[in-house]
Amino acid sequence: MANCSYKFTDKVPSHLMPVYSKDKEKPNFQTGTEFQKGLFVHGPQAGLLTEDKLTDPIVEYLLEKTDGEGNPIYAHCFEKKGKKDKD
Amino acid sequence: MAISATIVDIRGEVFPEVYEELLFTTKTLDKKLVNLDDGFKANAIFTESTTVATMQAYTSGVPTSSGTLGFTDVILTPVKVMFYQEYDPNSIRSSRFNTTMKKGAWNIESSEFLQTVVNSYNKKVAYTAEAKFWNNISSATQTAIAGLTPGAGQGSVGAAEQTYAAALTAGQFDGVVSYMIYNQGALGTRIKVAGTTVTASNIKTEMDKIYAAIPAIVLNQDSSKPIIYVPYSWMQFINQYNNVATNYKDVFVVTGLGTKTETVTFNGLRIETVPLPENCAIAAKPEYINWLTDSFDDVNMIKTGPAYLNADTQFIKHVFTIYAHVAKQSYNVLYLG
8 A cells, every 4th residue: 555645534434344354374374354454346256345355456446347337336435535644 | 352343221112133244245156157177286287278270282292291289388376375363252242142151151152143244254255355356456467468569459458458457456466357458477368458438328339339349259159158257237227228218129138127137138148247457358258267266065064162272362264275366368349448
């Protein structure tokens, strides 16, 4: 996210998600659950897009994404970072 | 401990049925929707041939060799994974399941618990394996895709593809979609179709894009036709689209609607629902999508027993190997929106 000019707004929902071990020997060992803010862009089966995964091309793609009838889906989910966010 | 239960101490009548969680059937395996390659312990070699035949003018003298007899090998090793849980059967001693525990304080194993709750867990293991087969990503591939510059052209990763890869939780191997996006250290040579949000209104338009992108050479094979793999939600869109009275005809041919033998075709190609991400579809000959494993029996094989010699704790364990491989990538269409 360090290279992304955007951040999530307060309107992005939180979801209860599994938390996995950081241990490289057990990379998919679930250690618990926690609420994480993010978007299921391609459905729950394809994972949660969290703020740390955002890049400018991804956000620009999502800002243009519509619901199939021309209405933007994610326009309310992103805002440009201020100077304070970038520091 | 693995048992998470809201227990009512047994008294009075017990309704005989235990309502199980609803799961999608593992159609990829059950209907053999892809090439199921078992018997691979490690180091499976896949070979793709590409030849060039060049016609040239006849000469009665020494001819000049022209053309190519080419092939490419890849070597793949299925990844070994496991599911493991421990549970304490004593914690269900006061529940309905005690009616199937044998007499005596030592006996706390319930046959009904094994047949219902544990059996339901087994089904979930099989479904998880199928979902990972289509949707997984390794951390190396995830990092590589994130590092690409997205663009609209065939030679660039799509912004939708990059978004999909970024959102996945990294696992032990690449699933089919990830494999099509990034393969053997480079951008995949899949036929990329930029998609949109698919609804009941635009599903015909979007399916037309997928169909049009399938190479004619693939459609004109007598041996086998491509399957269009779609996410589960599209079946509702298909039936809703067909049910619009003002449409001239049913665009999607559905036979046996609502029955176990229901089949759906679009322009003569089978449509099959699998655990793909939303707004994603793949059109490929089934023999090009390979599920590699040591033995398919492993997915359904469960081992249970005492976890420790001096405790009543029981374990449930599944171990199997799995790997996804997509061959002949340039013949396969990946639609992602």
